[in-house]
Amino acid sequence: MMNKLKTVGKFYYYYPQAVAFIGYANNIMPAAWHTPISAQPPLYGVLISPKRHTHTLLHQKKGFTVNFLDQGFARMSADTGSTSGRDIDKLDTFKIGYELGERILGPILNHAYVSYECESYAVHELGDHCLFVGKIVLIHVQKDLCKENDCVDPRKIKPLLYFGKDRYITIDPNTLTIESRQ
Amino acid sequence: MMNKLKTVGKFYYYYPQAVAFIGYANNIMPAAWHTPISAQPPLYGVLISPKRHTHTLLHQKKGFTVNFLDQGFARMSADTGSTSGRDIDKLDTFKIGYELGERILGPILNHAYVSYECESYAVHELGDHCLFVGKIVLIHVQKDLCKENDCVDPRKIKPLLYFGKDRYITIDPNTLTIESRQ
Numbered sequence: 001m002m003n004k005l006k007t008v009g010k011f012y013y014y015y016p017q018a019v020a021f022i023g024y025a026n027n028i029m030p031a032a033w034h035t036p037i038s039a040q041p042p043l044y045g046v047l048i049s050p051k052r053h054t055h056t057l058l059h060q061k062k063g064f065t066v067n068f069l070d071q072g073f074a075r076m077s078a079d080t081g082s083t084s085g086r087d088i089d090k091l092d093t094f095k096i097g098y099e100l101g102e103r104i105l106g107p108i109l110n111h112a113y114v115s116y117e118c119e120s121y122a123v124h125e126l127g128d129h130c131l132f133v134g135k136i137v138l139i140h141v142q143k144d145l146c147k148e149n150d151c152v153d154p155r156k157i158k159p160l161l162y163f164g165k166d167r168y169i170t171i172d173p174n175t176l177t178i179e180s181r182q
Numbered sequence: 183m184m185n186k187l188k189t190v191g192k193f194y195y196y197y198p199q200a201v202a203f204i205g206y207a208n209n210i211m212p213a214a215w216h217t218p219i220s221a222q223p224p225l226y227g228v229l230i231s232p233k234r235h236t237h238t239l240l241h242q243k244k245g246f247t248v249n250f251l252d253q254g255f256a257r258m259s260a261d262t263g264s265t266s267g268r269d270i271d272k273l274d275t276f277k278i279g280y281e282l283g284e285r286i287l288g289p290i291l292n293h294a295y296v297s298y299e300c301e302s303y304a305v306h307e308l309g310d311h312c313l314f315v316g317k318i319v320l321i322h323v324q325k326d327l328c329k330e331n332d333c334v335d336p337r338k339i340k341p342l343l344y345f346g347k348d349r350y351i352t353i354d355p356n357t358l359t360i361e362s363r364q
Binding site for chain 1: 184185186187188190191192193194195196197198199200202215216217218219220221222223224225226227229248250253256257259260261263264265284295296298303304306308309310311313315318319320321322323324325332333334336340341343345346347348349350351352353354355357358359360361362363364
């Protein structure tokens with residue numbers, strides 16, 4: 001039965017979204033609001049609330065990293081999402097291994113199956129969040145876990161997906177289908 | 183083993199992303215690049231290539247609809263993603279039932295578990311795509327398939343997720359975990 005809701009509320013029905021760990025310097029936060037923006041140049045965008053320490057860091061326009069991890073890291077998402085880099089060193093506190101990027105001063109997480117190093121490209125204030133758009137300049141990828149052709153192999157990687165309200169979920173590889181275009 | 187890729191290529195490693203059917207007038211297209219933008223005001227953003235007929239339609243700034251469907255509609259995504267509203271009436275050709283929105287002149291698909299009616303809020307050209315930001319003014323939701331509190335029930339809905347390269351996949355409800363914040 002279809003209901004019409006004029007009170008929009010939190011409109012969480014669009015989930016799941018992959019968890020993207022956004023990093024700069026020795027700090028990370030998990031973000032569920034993010035998307036590719038452009039193929040050429042390769043742009044990736046993430047929405048960050050001005051309340052966040054990450055907002056201050058990214059506003060320096062020195063770039064950021066985007067890290068994707070598998071479903072085993074849901075606890076790490078909750079931990080790093082509910083604490084602030086203003087108060088603690090999250091990477092140290094939660095024993096998260098990383099190296100700094102080659103082009104960007106941001107963490108490349110040891111357990112990420114893919115990490116993008118992004119130069120600052122554009123910043124737009126939109127409602128109560130800020131869209132930070134980065135240009136991908138370097139990709140770190142666990143080659144043995146990813147297929148050829150820039151794709152992830154669902155038999156080897158179970159991406160950590162956020163489902164709203166502290167819920168996490170992942171894909172079922174048995175449901176993979178291929179639908180060729182006309 | 184970690185590889186560094188300086189040739190960024192298509193960087194499809196970020197998938198899966200839910201398929202959002204973007205509508206205006208009697209036209210829809212599936213989009214994999216989209217994200218919530220702001221909680222208050224409630225904003226939703228979608229990236230559309232200027233090559234697309236939908237780009238022309240959304241540039242009129244009369245709003246758009248965003249529809250989410252379950253995994254059974256992968257074929258519909260491939261069909262409506264590989265044809266153009268310039269050439270055919272997709273909704274008629276592919277026998278897709280809909281009604282027009284109440285606030286926005288865009289299709290509310292009969293089989294959508296949730297549809298957002300969005301007023302035009304902002305437009306930003308970014309690289310080779312255009313970000314259309316809409317303000318959600320009305321939500322249509324299959325109440326019996328969604329949990330209270332603005333969320334989808336993963337035992338009742340299997341969202342259609344795009345996985346890159348014509349691949350579709352969905353969630354495994356048995357992997358749902360809850361990780362409370364600190």
